[in-house]
Amino acid sequence: EQALVSGIAFNRDEAKVTVVGVPDRPGIAFAILDPVAKANIEVDVIVQNIGKDGMTDFSFTVHRNDLKRTLDILKRVAGEIGAREVVGDDKICKLGLVGVGMRSHVGVASQMFSALASENINIQMVSTSEIKITVVIDEKYMELAVRALHKAFGLDEQVKEQTSL
Amino acid sequence: EQALVSGIAFNRDEAKVTVVGVPDRPGIAFAILDPVAKANIEVDVIVQNIGKDGMTDFSFTVHRNDLKRTLDILKRVAGEIGAREVVGDDKICKLGLVGVGMRSHVGVASQMFSALASENINIQMVSTSEIKITVVIDEKYMELAVRALHKAFGLDEQVKEQTSL
Numbered sequence A, B: 001e002q003a004l005v006s007g008i009a010f011n012r013d014e015a016k017v018t019v020v021g022v023p024d025r026p027g028i029a030f031a032i033l034d035p036v037a038k039a040n041i042e043v044d045v046i047v048q049n050i051g052k053d054g055m056t057d058f059s060f061t062v063h064r065n066d067l068k069r070t071l072d073i074l075k076r077v078a079g080e081i082g083a084r085e086v087v088g089d090d091k092i093c094k095l096g097l098v099g100v101g102m103r104s105h106v107g108v109a110s111q112m113f114s115a116l117a118s119e120n121i122n123i124q125m126v127s128t129s130e131i132k133i134t135v136v137i138d139e140k141y142m143e144l145a146v147r148a149l150h151k152a153f154g155l156d157e158q159v160k161e162q163t164s165l
């Protein structure tokens, strides 16, 4: 299946939050996300990687306006589940490479990572699906990153910033 | 936007690999994925969470048949980039909750996590997009998890296992 990149989505109206050092046992992801859902806070990208020594980190993005409310909830939850700390950052940009046939996207992902590396832009988070590769970077690199990706994938420069959530 | 879960995708023909303790600086994601892409190994879910003390972990899934080849490549790369270790595991099941309107998916995600928690199934990795919430669990819980999710979302039991990649 030939991967076809159809566009680049980007926005800087989100913030990332991470509950650091959560116990890696059943029920913890629910304990973190349920109070956020009950507070009607919309969540976008959710990322959790494998654990080590029985602990892992659990991250997700929310709308910037919801950062403070989310951190307040998570600080309470962190105490209840015995997590180490809660960190948040609203100086981020979420970049998405959208396309069909991403099933064969290892080449596309590596090309995306290469384009960001060539501009010395650090990738803070990665999450993928069949139709999209999403990365979180520092918001200050947004325009530079979007231009680098347009160039790398030969896309038309006319893009407007999308708002999400 | 009312989230609508349309189905559950699941398969146990993948394996997860993680490069543990990679330097969190530009160019590393490319250094990891480029040799994998050049070896024509298809990659599915890619997950990276925020770093700590200048390091992070970088994971992705490949077809089970590619696990050994992937680990061989990554062990070489890990040496070149100064990563701590490379781990792999093919005893996994990838579960995806598919639907539209996932933008409001915090409620859907928390319901999915609750269903898995109620069966005491540990979530090893999480990755999401607008149309899908993907988790990695131990392969031995595949049937139990699929049944629990069908029940939680009121879906028709008739599902057949999908092969991916």
Ligand SMILES: C[C@@H](O)[C@H](N)C(=O)O
Pocket: A022, A023, A024, A025, A026, A027, A028, A029, A030, A048, A056, A058, B113, B121, B122, B123, B124
């Ligand atoms: C960390 C969290 O995902 C935990 N492993 C769970 O299953 O809920």
Ligand SMILES: C[C@@H](O)[C@H](N)C(=O)O
Pocket: A113, A121, A122, A123, A124, B022, B023, B024, B025, B026, B027, B028, B029, B030, B048, B056, B058
């Ligand atoms: C870890 C890796 O993603 C690194 N931050 C990079 O930008 O390549």
